[in-house]
Amino acid sequence: MQTVPVDPFDAPLLRSVHQITLPTPFPVGPVHAYLMQGDPLTLIDTGPQTLAALAALQAGLAEHGVLLGDIQRVIITHAHADHYGLAGTIVAASGAEVWAHPLAQPLIEGWNSYLAPREQFWLDLLLAAGVPATLAEKTAQLYRGMQQFITHAPVARVLNEGDTVEVAGAAWQVLHCPGHADNLICLYQPAERLLLGNDHLLAHISSNAIVGPPPLGETERRRPLVDYWTSLCRVYELPVALVLPGHGDAVADVRSLINSRFRFYEQRLARLLDELRRKPRTVWQLADALFRKLDAVDTFLAASEVLGHLDVLEQKGQVTRETGEKGVWLYRVSR
Ligand SMILES: [Zn+2]
Numbered sequence: 001m002q003t004v005p006v007d008p009f010d011a012p013l014l015r016s017v018h019q020i021t022l023p024t025p026f027p028v029g030p031v032h033a034y035l036m037q038g039d040p041l042t043l044i045d046t047g048p049q050t051l052a053a054l055a056a057l058q059a060g061l062a063e064h065g066v067l068l069g070d071i072q073r074v075i076i077t078h079a080h081a082d083h084y085g086l087a088g089t090i091v092a093a094s095g096a097e098v099w100a101h102p103l104a105q106p107l108i109e110g111w112n113s114y115l116a117p118r119e120q121f122w123l124d125l126l127l128a129a130g131v132p133a134t135l136a137e138k139t140a141q142l143y144r145g146m147q148q149f150i151t152h153a154p155v156a157r158v159l160n161e162g163d164t165v166e167v168a169g170a171a172w173q174v175l176h177c178p179g180h181a182d183n184l185i186c187l188y189q190p191a192e193r194l195l196l197g198n199d200h201l202l203a204h205i206s207s208n209a210i211v212g213p214p215p216l217g218e219t220e221r222r223r224p225l226v227d228y229w230t231s232l233c234r235v236y237e238l239p240v241a242l243v244l245p246g247h248g249d250a251v252a253d254v255r256s257l258i259n260s261r262f263r264f265y266e267q268r269l270a271r272l273l274d275e276l277r278r279k280p281r282t283v284w285q286l287a288d289a290l291f292r293k294l295d296a297v298d299t300f301l302a303a304s305e306v307l308g309h310l311d312v313l314e315q316k317g318q319v320t321r322e323t324g325e326k327g328v329w330l331y332r333v334s335r
Contacts, residue, residue, distance in 0.1 A: 020060030088151025130282030179228025
């Protein structure tokens with residue numbers, strides 16, 4: 001007998017899941033938080049610390065008869081300002097517990113010893129990428145500017161790969177999916193095949209695999225695009241019916257979206273190899289060839305994007321890196 005798949009949009013669990021869309025001051029546009037009804041009353045992600053986001057969150061909660069002070073638990077999917085900035089404000093109003101991946105803990109709690117060296121990391125990275133000094137300094141300072149959109153809170157429980165959490169009356173698996181952030185988790189509910197995917201998989205933009213400092217307890221920076229690729233393969237293997245994302249529309253056809261992302265990355269890798277076959281280049285020269293005319297925000301994202309792809313090519317043995325004049329990295333195709 002043939003079985004008919006349940007229409008994903010009819011998943012009964014979705015009656016307890018409410019998407020609340022909040023404005024952000026960032027180029028990515030609005031972000032989604034999710035109110036998960038049940039015990040404990042849970043919010044997935046928070047939006048940034050801005051008056052507009054707080055007002056939109058309160059209005060969104062009120063539509064379901066919920067006050068900010070009613071929230072009992074906040075699960076942070078990854079420690080980027082648009083996803084956890086309001087954490088401290090919500091905890092102050094409600095006494096809610098914050099749960100997140102252990103690598104997100106220093107950022108959510110705001111450990112000064114951890115935050116302080118980060119600006120220097122990005123400055124060094126941009127200089128090694130060949131970004132001109134004044135632009136590199138301006139770009140690295142953006143990191144300090146981001147702090148105004150963040151309020152900190154203690155993390156009551158860490159969520160690791162393989163954990164199961166009860167949310168909205170159902171059991172969700174914690175999937176650690178490093179790439180967009182090294183501390184990023186998705187929550188997967190296998191019975192109804194729902195994935196709370198935050199920024200791991202977005203319909204309208206390819207998630208930037210952002211280069212960052214070594215995570216706590218490690219000495220080498222991660223290779224975010226290499227990690228991202230692996231994390232995408234992992235979601236590809238799951239029979240996901242619907243992705244509830246951090247931005248934009250929900251995604252039903254997960255595998256064709258992932259396939260189109262793979263094609264996009266393959267094309268970009270091929271383009272970079274073409275550029276490098278002509279002559280050895282710095283990250284910045286490659287970013288300029290690919291994107292052109294970059295302001296400070298774009299500088300960082302473009303350098304991060306190109307470096308992520310070069311990590312992949314380096315890992316495949318297709319390019320090599322040498323450190324040249326003034327510590328600037330020069331990439332060339334392998335012989
Ligand atoms: Zn985001």
